[in-house]
Amino acid sequence: MRPSVLAIFTLCALLASSCATHKPPTLPPFEAHAGTLGITRGIKVAAFARLPDGFTPAPGVPPMWLQQGLEVGVVGMVNGQSTILGLRGPGLVHGRILAADVGMGAPVGKIVDAAPNLDGSLLATLVAEPAVPRLDVYLRGMNDADYGQSIASFDGSYNRASLAWLGQHLLAIVLHAGAQPAPSAAPDGTSGDDTSTDETMSLPANGIYLMDVTAPQSLFHLDGVDCPVSRLSVAPNAQLAVSTGADGVAPAIFDLKAHKCRALNVTTAIKPLGWAPDSSSFLFATLGPGGVIGAFRYVIATGATSTVVISSKSAAIASDNTIVAIGNRELTWQSAAATPNKSIKAEVALTNPGTGQLALNSLGYETTPLLLGGSSIAFSQAADHVAIDALTPGLNGPERQLIEYAARSQSAFVLGRGPADHPIGMSWSPDGAALAVVTIGPSSNVITVLIPPR
Secondary structure: OOOOHHHHHHHHHHHHHHHHOOOOOOOOOOOEEEOOEEEOOOOEEEEEEEOOOOEEEOOOOOOEEEHHHOEEEEEEEEOOEEEEEEEEOHHHOEEEEEEEOOEOOEOOOEEEEEEEOOOOOEEEEEEEEOOOOEEEEEEEEOOOOOOOEEEEEEEOOEEEEEEEEOOOOEEEEEEEEOOOOOOOEOOOOOEOOOOOOOOOOOOOOOEEEEEEOOOHHHOEEOOOOOOOOOOEEEOOOOOEEEEOOEOOEOOEEEEOOOOEEEEOOOOOOOEEEEEOOOOOEEEEEEEOHHHOEEEEEEEOOOOOEEEEEEOOOOEEEOOOOOEEEEEOOOOOHHHHHHOOOOOEEEEEEEEOOOOOOEEEEEEEEEEOHHHHHHOEEEEEOOOOEEEEEEEEOOOOOOEEEEEEEEOOOOEEEEEEEEEOOOOOEEEEOOOOOOEEEEEEOOOOEEEEEEEOOO
16 A cells, blocks of 8 residues: 555655755854754864754654665654654655654555564554554665565554664564454444454463564464563564563563573663673663662673662663763762762763773763753764763753763763753764754754764
8 A cells, every 4th residue: 555645745845845956054163053962163063954844753763774874864753743764864854754643654644663674675654554453564765766565464452562673684573462343243242252263362472572574474473482572673684572561560581592581680670771792691770779770791691780870871882892881980879869960071981891900081071960961962883972862950950061072082072062952862974974853943853963073
């Protein structure tokens, strides 16, 4: 089925009026303004584009790098409809719809989840149909003429459903069934699910399904995996994954090859922060003692969990397994909980988990435990560069500094500053050379691609 013409024409009109007719502005030599973010003098701006009027970016959602970095996808809403824009070309002035509710990539319903494959040549969408309780998986390529096609369907109602790629063509579909609608009564007064007829309702699917998207008949269920499922973060070896957990559901470790799982020794939901290159460990953020956010390391072989940084979720694992964390050496769980607005110095800690060797660098700004916990990072393991959305106290509310930190040279550079009135979305290009930043402003929403100094 072709996508909704109305939905496509509506957003194409927005794109035409807001992108195609607006050239990137001539930037003054001293400073560029990316929405509410002032860019530091001398930073190269590779692209600067206003997002279409009527399109509201999803706050804090990282942009997607597609087609090996040739196109950037931005997730947001248009008139209450979930929409994914694709922006490409010099200055990112050429826009199109990659997926939209009742439109491209979701012709019969609403987008529940969407995920590009490893090189961004394919986009999978999980779509809920409103008329009947069913989920459909759609797949589209990046060709303009590719409207997407359904590659799998699951009958029933679901309270959790998500997608994760295990490779270039291997897709994981994670499902957890919810309460199912009561069967409708048949004209003769019997139950609509009478098994004496040929029309029987399929049981809702549960668990993890894997599919080679080049062979739709390859869909199979991971039998033996009996842990409750939620959104997956897949390890580099594509054999292991950790689920985030949800309300009443504990996070778990899954061995997707052996079809086994075990609960993580954590009672609350987690935010995965990154895997070691050899898949031997991963970092995650969750609430620690006193309800204070923290980052932790989990070792696959032993199941050991250790604290990485207190009152911060800004941590990552570099290409040589060094743990990079943004925090303060003097913070304790008790002090972070008791004095959340105390002024502290922000520091970078580089830890070698094998030797325990530690290096500390000051980032040159002060914050508070509360704002440190609200700060976030984007990390490129390809270049071992960190982009830090550093929140600091300001006269009229929190302010932000966008800081690049190079783990290999242990050097930092301020890329920009501005008010922290909305979360920003940011992500590195596949090679770690460019940083895409989506900012929400009072008059316009902007995507900017920066080339930090090397």
